[in-house]
Amino acid sequence: MPAKLIVRIDDRIAIWLAITFIAMASLSSVVAQTGVVAHPGTMVVAVVVNNTNPVTNITTPDLRKLFTGDKRSWAGGVAVRLFVRAPGAYERVVLLKLLGMSESEYKAYWTARVFRGEAQAEPVALFSNAMQKEALTIFPGAIALIDFQDVKPGMRVVKVDGHSPGEAGYPLN
Amino acid sequence: MLYYRTAILLLLVTTLSHAQNAAPTEHELVQQLVQQVTALQQKVAALKARLPPVAPSSNADLTPQSVTTPAPQVVENDSPPVSLSQELHELRGFQWQGFGEADYKVLNQKIPELGTYGFDSGSAGNFYTGDFDLLLTARISDKANVLSEIAIEEGDAQSYSVDLKRVLFNYDYNDHLRMSFGRYQTAIGYYNSAFHSAGWFQTTADRPLIMEFASDGGLLPTQAVGMSFTGSIPSGRLGLNYVAEYGSSDTIRPSLNGQTLIDENNGNHINIGLFVRPDFIPGLQIGGSIYHDKISDFSKGPDVRLGQMIVNAHVVYIRHGVEFLSEGFFIRHAYENSSLVYNTPAFYSQISKQFHRVRPYFRYQYINADVGGVLDDLDLRYGPSFGVRYDFTDSIAFKTQFDHTVRKDEPDLDGLHTQLVFKF
Numbered sequence: 004m005p006a007k008l009i010v011r012i013d014d015r016i017a018i019w020l021a022i023t024f025i026a027m028a029s030l031s032s033v034v035a036q037t038g039v040v041a042h043p044g045t046m047v048v049a050v051v052v053n054n055t056n057p058v059t060n061i062t063t064p065d066l067r068k069l070f071t072g073d074k075r076s077w078a079g080g081v082a083v084r085l086f087v088r089a090p091g092a093y094e095r096v097v098l099l100k101l102l103g104m105s106e107s108e109y110k111a112y113w114t115a116r117v118f119r120g121e122a123q124a125e126p127v128a129l130f131s132n133a134m135q136k137e138a139l140t141i142f143p144g145a146i147a148l149i150d151f152q153d154v155k156p157g158m159r160v161v162k163v164d165g166h167s168p169g170e171a172g173y174p175l176n
Numbered sequence: 177m178l179y180y181r182t183a184i185l186l187l188l189v190t191t192l193s194h195a196q197n198a199a200p201t202e203h204e205l206v207q208q209l210v211q212q213v214t215a216l217q218q219k220v221a222a223l224k225a226r227l228p229p230v231a232p233s234s235n236a237d238l239t240p241q242s243v244t245t246p247a248p249q250v251v252e253n254d255s256p257p258v259s260l261s262q263e264l265h266e267l268r269g270f271q272w273q274g275f276g277e278a279d280y281k282v283l284n285q286k287i288p289e290l291g292t293y294g295f296d297s298g299s300a301g302n303f304y305t306g307d308f309d310l311l312l313t314a315r316i317s318d319k320a321n322v323l324s325e326i327a328i329e330e331g332d333a334q335s336y337s338v339d340l341k342r343v344l345f346n347y348d349y350n351d352h353l354r355m356s357f358g359r360y361q362t363a364i365g366y367y368n369s370a371f372h373s374a375g376w377f378q379t380t381a382d383r384p385l386i387m388e389f390a391s392d393g394g395l396l397p398t399q400a401v402g403m404s405f406t407g408s409i410p411s412g413r414l415g416l417n418y419v420a421e422y423g424s425s426d427t428i429r430p431s432l433n434g435q436t437l438i439d440e441n442n443g444n445h446i447n448i449g450l451f452v453r454p455d456f457i458p459g460l461q462i463g464g465s466i467y468h469d470k471i472s473d474f475s476k477g478p479d480v481r482l483g484q485m486i487v488n489a490h491v492v493y494i495r496h497g498v499e500f501l502s503e504g505f506f507i508r509h510a511y512e513n514s515s516l517v518y519n520t521p522a523f524y525s526q527i528s529k530q531f532h533r534v535r536p537y538f539r540y541q542y543i544n545a546d547v548g549g550v551l552d553d554l555d556l557r558y559g560p561s562f563g564v565r566y567d568f569t570d571s572i573a574f575k576t577q578f579d580h581t582v583r584k585d586e587p588d589l590d591g592l593h594t595q596l597v598f599k600f
Contacts, residue, residue, distance in 0.1 A: 015542050015558055019523050022540075023491055023502045026527070064413065064455035073408075073453070076350040082318035103458060103495045107570050108530070114599065115377050117273070119370065120323045120346055120356065123315045124271065144318070 047151040048097045048175040049160045049168045051135075053143050056081075060162040063174055067101055069146060071112075072122045077144055085126035086138045086147040094132075094148040097175055148175070275309040275374035277597045279381070284590040305330045306595075309341075309374040320347045327373045341373050341399070352407040359401045363419045363449050364467050365488040365503045368398050374599070379499060379565055381577040381595040384524035384541050385557075386505055390429040395507060395522065395543070395551055396486060397425035397442060397469065415453040417463075422446050425469065431553040438474075438550065442484075445469035449488075459495025464488055473511070473550055482511045482550070497530035499537075509549050518549025528565075535565040556584035563593075572598045 050066065052058060056077065061069075068074035075083050088094040090106055099109060113125035129135050132153040139145045139158065151168040154160060166173040282301030308328040315321050325342040344358040363369045367387040371377050388394030402423015409416040427440045451463020467486040474480070490503040507520040521544055528537035542558040545551040563577030579591040 016521060016523065019502075019504070019525055019540070019542065022525055026491070026493070026500055026502065064458075067458060074351055075348055075354075080319075080350045082348070084318075105497070105530075107567065108497070110570050111377075114273070115370070117271075117313060118311055118325075118372060118374065118377065120313075120321075120342075120344055123313065123321045 046093055046176070047168045047173065048094050048148045049151040049154050050163055050175070051139055051147050051149050051154065051158050051160055053139055053145045054157070054159050055143050056146075056159065058161055060165055063101075063164055066163060070098060070126075071102060072116055072126075081144045084138075084142040084145045086135050086145060087126045087128050088132070088135070088148070089128040089130050094150060098148055101175070271313045273311040273313075274600045275307075275311070275376045275597070276600075277306040277308075277375045277595055279304050279306050279593065279595045281591060281593045285587055301592075306375055307373045309372075311374075319349070320345070322346070325372060350407075352409070354406050356404040356406075357402075359399065360404050360421070360423075361398055362396070362400050362425065362445075362447055362467070363404070363406075363421060364396050364398075364447060364465055364486055365505065366461065366463070366490040366492050366501065367503060368396070369419075374597075375595060376573070376597040376599045379528050379535060379537050379575075380526065380539060380561065381563060381575045381593040384526070384539065385554075386503075386522040386524055386541065386543060390427045393430050395429075395520070395545075395554065396505075397427045397440070397445065397467075399427075400425040400445060402444070411452075413455040415455055417451050417453065419449040419451075419465070420447070427471075439472070440484075440550070441472035441474075443470040451490075457493075459493050459498075461490070461492040463490055470512075471509075471550070475550075476511075480511065482509050482516075484509055499526070499528045499530075499535075501526045507551065509551075518546035518551070520545040520549065520551050520554075533567045535567070536563070537565065538562045558582055559588075571600065572596075 050061060058077070065074065069083055070085060070087070072085070077083060087098055095106075099106065102109065102112075104112060110125070113122065116122040117124060127138070129138065129147075132149050135147045135149055136155060136158060139147055149158070151160075154168075160168065163174055164172065168175070280301060280303050306329075310326045310328075312324045312326070313321060323342065323344045323346060324340065327339045327341045329337050329339055331337055340359065342359050342361065344356045344360055346354070346356050348354045361368050361372060365387065367384065371383065371387075373389075375381070383389070383394075385393075386395055387398070389398050390396060400421070400423040402421060404419065404421045404423075406417065406419040409418055422444065424444050425440075425442045427442055429438050429440070431438060445467060446469075447465055447467040449463060449465030451461055453461050465486075465488045467484075467488075469484045470481050471484050472480060473482055485508045487506040487508075488503060490501070492502070493500040502523070502525040504523040505521070507522070509518045509520075510516070522542060524539060524541035526537060526539040528535050539561040540559070541561070543554050544556045544558075545554040547555065559579065559581040561577055561579045563575055565573055565575045567573045573596075575593075575595045575597070577593045577595075579589070579593065581589040581591075583589060
């Protein structure tokens with residue numbers, strides 16, 4: 004049999020390529036919905052890190068990568084430690100909007116990440132912001148979302164996309 | 177109160193007496209306790225002194241900074257207080273998770289074709305249990321962990337075998353270098369990296385045939401022992417990542433008619449992949465990989481070797497309840513010292529959308545293997561699958577799937593597959 008270097012392109016492959024292309028094109032309508040978190044509430048959620056963390060600003064995409072576990076280390080190598088509020092808290096609602104997931108999708112997502120070996124465990128869900136504050140104090144790589152009204156003296160709040168909580172353009176509302 | 181204190185004291189005495197060869201006297205014990213209390217008081221005082229007095233809400237010191245995030249300083253004392261460590265139970269120790277399934281499958285053709293697991297092909301229909309999966313993870317440190325996946329698989333006549341599907345030591349040096357050593361699933365394409373044995377994770381009731389495990393008649397070397405490296409490549413908003421693998425896959429796959437076992441007697445493979453997860457379209461992944469190995473074809477002689485190259489390209493979008501997977505493969509087998517070359521193009525596309533607890537899905541797959549090559553038992557086959565997954569809870573789901581497969585020179589194959597999956 005002579006050597007064949009060219010793949011047979013039949014109708015079915017052509018249809019598959021067309022479907023894939025159309026699906027990709029239709030994603031452009033989704034892009035407009037996924038830029039920033041928008042919530043018509045008056046509450047503001049702050050991004051808080053451990054006091055030893057010198058970070059002062061995080062972009063929304065980086066924040067999304069942190070809370071999806073795609074970004075697992077701070078620059079310099081310190082492991083990121085995620086702390087989230089338990090279901091029912093407003094911070095949880097903002098987190099899910101940031102990630103574009105429902106509660107069940109969030110749980111399934113982390114179960115899958117652990118199963119793939121991409122995470123050691125689902126982020127710890129804490130029942131109060133006081134517990135989040137305690138965790139932030141203890142772990143150098145800790146990061147959490149906290150209702151800005153519950154931010155206490157001594158907690159290190161970082162800007163998001165260059166905006167402080169409460170400023171116009173701040174995305175975590 | 178006195179009884180309570182006495183009980184604690186007795187408990188401490190008992191504990192200390194086990195920890196030391198010579199039991200201390202009561203006076204010595206009291207001295208030790210006083211010293212411990214003093215040490216704890218000093219530690220509390222030191223921690224209080226560390227707290228900065230400035231309120232953060234002023235934001236006076238928050239200056240914008242570029243994308244890179246500086247490293248936090250590692251403090252010496254990283255041991256949480258008891259109350260929080262109890263809450264953060266993931267810090268140490270083993271974690272078990274289990275995944276199971278119960279299946280019923282029926283086909284309209286009685287001409288034998290490879291069944292999966294305990295499915296007895298050629299009959300009206302069979303119940304079987306698929307894989308019973310146990311995932312064991314253990315955290316060694318912030319950067320290192322161990323993962324093992326043990327599957328108990330149903331074989332013929334309700335016989336069961338234990339397979340260590342994966343055992344991995346993972347070490348995350350940083351986001352640019354994550355290492356794994358042990359038995360892993362090869363990163364050929366998206367599906368094999370994202371979905372493992374447990375049917376729970378899959379939207380569909382089965383894997384696409386091109387991504388089926390080699391031990392179940394699949395085309396690809398889906399598992400290997402070796403080392404794997406992955407990480408991000410600085411690329412701004414493009415979100416470029418790499419994966420590199422080097423290992424031994426040593427695949428034995430049954431032919432699709434179930435009559436022969438094909439020992440590929442693989443050498444060491446190398447697999448290189450790149451994929452992007454752009455910031456501007458969260459949920460999108462586009463990538464590809466090239467896999468190369470040398471395998472044997474014992475049907476043509478004891479020493480016949482051939483180069484195996486598998487090229488993959490994939491587009492995946494998962495967000496807002498939408499799941500779109502599309503992967504194309506080109507498998508090329510070129511015999512050494514010969515002009516014989518066999519090409520096998522294949523693809524599958526799958527789309528689904530979650531509506532509350534219901535997720536309807538559609539999949540179309542296609543394989544066209546060259547006649548005469550090592551994959552010629554597959555020949556040309558293609559067709560759609562559609563079904564629905566219903567999640568009763570976050571841990572129990574039920575799937576119903578219809579398959580229609582067109583096969584060259586053979587009758588079309590229609591199938592109904594129902595599956596109950598659960599995790600615990």
